Amino acid sequence: MSLTVFALTGAALVGLGVYGLLALPHLLRRVIAFNLTGSGLFLFFGAAGARGGAVDPVPQALIITGIVVALSASALAVGLVVALARSSGKVVLPDEDPAP
Amino acid sequence: MTSLVVLLTLPLVAALAVLALPERRREPLGLLTVAIGLVAALTLAASVWRSGPVLLTLGGWTPPLGIALRADGLAVALILMSALVMSAVALAARFEMRATRVGPRAAFGFWVLMALLWGALNAVYVSRDLFNLYVGIELLSLAAVALVALSGTAKALAAALRYMIFALVGSVLYLAGVVLTYAAHGVLDIGLLAARMPAESDALALGLMTAGLLAKTALFPFHVWLPTAHAAAPAPASALLSALVPKASFLILIRLWFEAMPDLASSAAVMMLAVLGSIAVIWGGVLALVQSRLKLIVAYSTVAQLGYLFLIFPLAGGGGSVQPWSAGAWTGAMFLALSHGLAKAAMFLAAGICIAAVGSDRLGDLRGLVRHLPMTVAALALAAITLAGLPPSGGFTAKYLLMTSALAAGQWPLALVLVGGGLLAAAYLYRPMAALFAREARIAPRPVPRIWQAVPLTLAASAILLGLFSATPFDLLQIGRPEPAEEGL
Numbered sequence: 001m002s003l004t005v006f007a008l009t010g011a012a013l014v015g016l017g018v019y020g021l022l023a024l025p026h027l028l029r030r031v032i033a034f035n036l037t038g039s040g041l042f043l044f045f046g047a048a049g050a051r052g053g054a055v056d057p058v059p060q061a062l063i064i065t066g067i068v069v070a071l072s073a074s075a076l077a078v079g080l081v082v083a084l085a086r087s088s089g090k091v092v093l094p095d096e097d098p099a100p
Numbered sequence: 101m102t103s104l105v106v107l108l109t110l111p112l113v114a115a116l117a118v119l120a121l122p123e124r125r126r127e128p129l130g131l132l133t134v135a136i137g138l139v140a141a142l143t144l145a146a147s148v149w150r151s152g153p154v155l156l157t158l159g160g161w162t163p164p165l166g167i168a169l170r171a172d173g174l175a176v177a178l179i180l181m182s183a184l185v186m187s188a189v190a191l192a193a194r195f196e197m198r199a200t201r202v203g204p205r206a207a208f209g210f211w212v213l214m215a216l217l218w219g220a221l222n223a224v225y226v227s228r229d230l231f232n233l234y235v236g237i238e239l240l241s242l243a244a245v246a247l248v249a250l251s252g253t254a255k256a257l258a259a260a261l262r263y264m265i266f267a268l269v270g271s272v273l274y275l276a277g278v279v280l281t282y283a284a285h286g287v288l289d290i291g292l293l294a295a296r297m298p299a300e301s302d303a304l305a306l307g308l309m310t311a312g313l314l315a316k317t318a319l320f321p322f323h324v325w326l327p328t329a330h331a332a333a334p335a336p337a338s339a340l341l342s343a344l345v346p347k348a349s350f351l352i353l354i355r356l357w358f359e360a361m362p363d364l365a366s367s368a369a370v371m372m373l374a375v376l377g378s379i380a381v382i383w384g385g386v387l388a389l390v391q392s393r394l395k396l397i398v399a400y401s402t403v404a405q406l407g408y409l410f411l412i413f414p415l416a417g418g419g420g421s422v423q424p425w426s427a428g429a430w431t432g433a434m435f436l437a438l439s440h441g442l443a444k445a446a447m448f449l450a451a452g453i454c455i456a457a458v459g460s461d462r463l464g465d466l467r468g469l470v471r472h473l474p475m476t477v478a479a480l481a482l483a484a485i486t487l488a489g490l491p492p493s494g495g496f497t498a499k500y501l502l503m504t505s506a507l508a509a510g511q512w513p514l515a516l517v518l519v520g521g522g523l524l525a526a527a528y529l530y531r532p533m534a535a536l537f538a539r540e541a542r543i544a545p546r547p548v549p550r551i552w553q554a555v556p557l558t559l560a561a562s563a564i565l566l567g568l569f570s571a572t573p574f575d576l577l578q579i580g581r582p583e584p585a586e587e588g589l
Binding site: 077 | 235238241252261262265271276279
């Protein structure tokens with residue numbers, strides 16, 4: 001039962017994250033949305049790996065690797081956002097600027 | 101097997117070493133790395149040629165517990181092409197990415213990112229585990245995004261961020277597919293997945309992974325990030341991004357559809373991929389036709405050329421019995437990937453030379469450049485022959501194989517796309533050629549060393565040689581070929 005709750009929470013996080021990634025123009029929000037999606041996937045993965053009583057160690061190993069990958073991607077993305085904000089004074093992509 | 105280990109570890113070690121070494125050691129180390137890598141790629145290719153696919157199980161653990169690496173003919177052909185492009189880019193970067201030209205930051209970052217990109221490419225080419233492929237494609241995307249941002253201008257940063265968003269959405273979708281696959285089967289090895297019991301979630305998993313990889317391969321309608329990103333990067337970086345990076349995500353698609361889950365390929369799904377590819381061929385060609393900068397023309401041409409690759413899905417195996425070759429369409433698409441890689445890298449490196457000579461890549465500023473830079477213009481012309489698919493280039497061999505398959509299978513709309521795309525390529529490549537061969541010259545260009553000019557010429561010539569001596573690469577690609585490549589999806 002609790003596993004179903006975990007899996008459903010994961011699915012909800014993925015949905016929220018994908019919406020944010022596609023719909024929010026603010027770049028920092030998009031980076032956060034990406035992390036939300038990643039967390040949702042990992043939660044779902046963990047729940048899927050714990051089915052049937054015995055815990056499967058493979059999803060845990062993959063989740064840890066996935067977190068490292070997501071962290072590196074977030075670090076690069078935040079670095080780029082900061083560099084863009086410094087050089088252009090904006091935190092949105094040029095053609096998505098609501099107030100040009 | 102040693103050469104495979106070298107190809108996977110050497111670039112990563114080199115990336116770390118470049119970080120630690122002083123500036124004057126950076127360039128010799130980079131050149132030494134590509135030289136060793138090229139030798140290792142040749143050794144691996146010779147070994148695959150002699151005795152079939154090379155298999156490596158990491159730490160001696162067999163799947164499903166361990167991760168398997170396998171260098172088949174396709175992987176080794178891509179490894180060899182990448183090693184050639186890397187060597188050429190490293191030689192060009194000696195001149196183009198000098199700290200005095202591009203600033204110390206870009207000069208420093210380029211060698212590190214190039215090595216990381218290479219390590220990630222080789223890992224993706226040989227991996228047989230879906231999650232390992234995910235890690236490889238992520239490392240590749242991060243290195244590629246950083247290469248786009250290398251110049252540090254607001255325009256380059258915006259292009260890099262747009263690329264990053266597409267790459268992140270792509271990786272999330274791919275990872276979701278991997279999670280669903282594991283939840284259903286408990287394995288991620290491609291060989292084991294081929295022998296799985298079909299589950300209901302398989303179609304959704306394959307769909308998610310495919311969508312993610314399409315975003316990374318920049319297939320229409322996910323192509324919008326590619327031209328700005330590839331045009332914003334310094335020319336040697338653009339060469340890597342355009343020639344090599346999309347091939348990695350395309351290869352994963354091939355592994356998924358032809359090797360892991362060929363049973364899921366419905367005719368509607370493969371047709372949809374081919375239709376998107378056809379639109380990319382036409383739309384990319386039309387947009388390339390209206391650009392006024394050489395780098396943007398070359399970048400939009402990448403959108404078009406990548407579209408051809410997706411014709412493989414319905415064409416593979418089409419009319420197999422009436423063709424003189426087995427797996428004609430499959431081999432044709434792979435030939436296109438190889439020859440496009442060589443020709444596109446040559447074009448971007450030549451564009452970099454033009455920018456170094458006249459300080460701009462606007463077609464108006466390039467007029468009459470043939471008299472000052474004959475070798476560079478020759479490289480552009482030879483690469484254009486390959487991209488337009490004219491004989492005797494590798495691009496011609498590729499289009500010929502695809503075309504005979506399309507006609508044998510009765511898929512004449514796809515044959516029309518092949519013809520139309522070739523005509524469009526000839527049209528959009530004619531404009532820069534006409535400018536370069538113009539009689540009057542606007543300005544006196546800065547001199548460019550001959551060795552630098554010889555680099556893109558060598559690459560473009562090798563794309564032609566791929567067509568002249570196509571029998572050997574043809575046979576190499578057949579080694580370890582998956583069964584659906586011959587019988588169709």
